[in-house]
Amino acid sequence: MIVKWLRESTIASWLLLLIRLYVGYEWLTSGWGKVTGGFDAAGFLTGALAKSGGEHPAVQSWWASFLEHFAVPNVGLFNILVPYGEVLVGLGLILGAFTWLAAFFGMVMNFAFLFSGTVSTNPLLLLLEIFIVVAGTNAGRIGLDYFIQPYFRKSFGRRR
Numbered sequence: 001m002i003v004k005w006l007r008e009s010t011i012a013s014w015l016l017l018l019i020r021l022y023v024g025y026e027w028l029t030s031g032w033g034k035v036t037g038g039f040d041a042a043g044f045l046t047g048a049l050a051k052s053g054g055e056h057p058a059v060q061s062w063w064a065s066f067l068e069h070f071a072v073p074n075v076g077l078f079n080i081l082v083p084y085g086e087v088l089v090g091l092g093l094i095l096g097a098f099t100w101l102a103a104f105f106g107m108v109m110n111f112a113f114l115f116s117g118t119v120s121t122n123p124l125l126l127l128l129e130i131f132i133v134v135a136g137t138n139a140g141r142i143g144l145d146y147f148i149q150p151y152f153r154k155s156f157g158r159r160r
Contacts, residue, residue: 096143
C-alpha cells in the first residue's frame with residue numbers, strides 16, 4: 001500500500017521533492033567541495049584498510065581486498081569518479097533529472113562509504129534514497145523528469 005502511494009500520489013511527489021532537494025544538496029555540496037578543494041582519495045582508502053584489522057574490524061576482509069587490489073592502485077580514477085559522481089548525483093536529484101538513476105548511484109556510493117567503515121550521514125542518505133528509488137518515476141514528477149520521461153518512453157519504449 002505504501003509503495004503504491006509513493007509511486008502514484010501527488011502528495012507523495014511533493015514529499016519526495018523535499019527529500020530530493022535535501023539529499024541532492026548534501027551530495028552537491030560534498031562533491032563540489034571535493035572538486036574545488038583538491039580531493040585525494042588515498043588517505044581515505046588507507047584509513048579504510050587500517051580499519052580491516054583487529055578483533056572487530058569495521059571493514060570486512062572481502063572489501064579490504066577490493067580496496068587493496070583495485071581501489072588503491074587506481075586511486076587516480078577514484079579521485080575523479082568520487083567528486084564528479086557526487087556532483088552529478090546532487091544535480092540529478094535537485095533538478096529531478098534522471099532521478100531514479102541519480103538516487104541509485106547515490107546508494108552505490110553510500111554503500112561503498114559504509115563498507116569502508118565511514119558512518120557519518122551515509123545511513124540517513126541511504127534510507128532517503130531508498131524512498132526515491134521505490135517511488136520510481138513519481139520521485140521526479142516535479143522536476144525535469146516530467147519532460148524527460150515521455151521522450152524516453154516514446155523513443156525507447158516497447159515496440160508493438
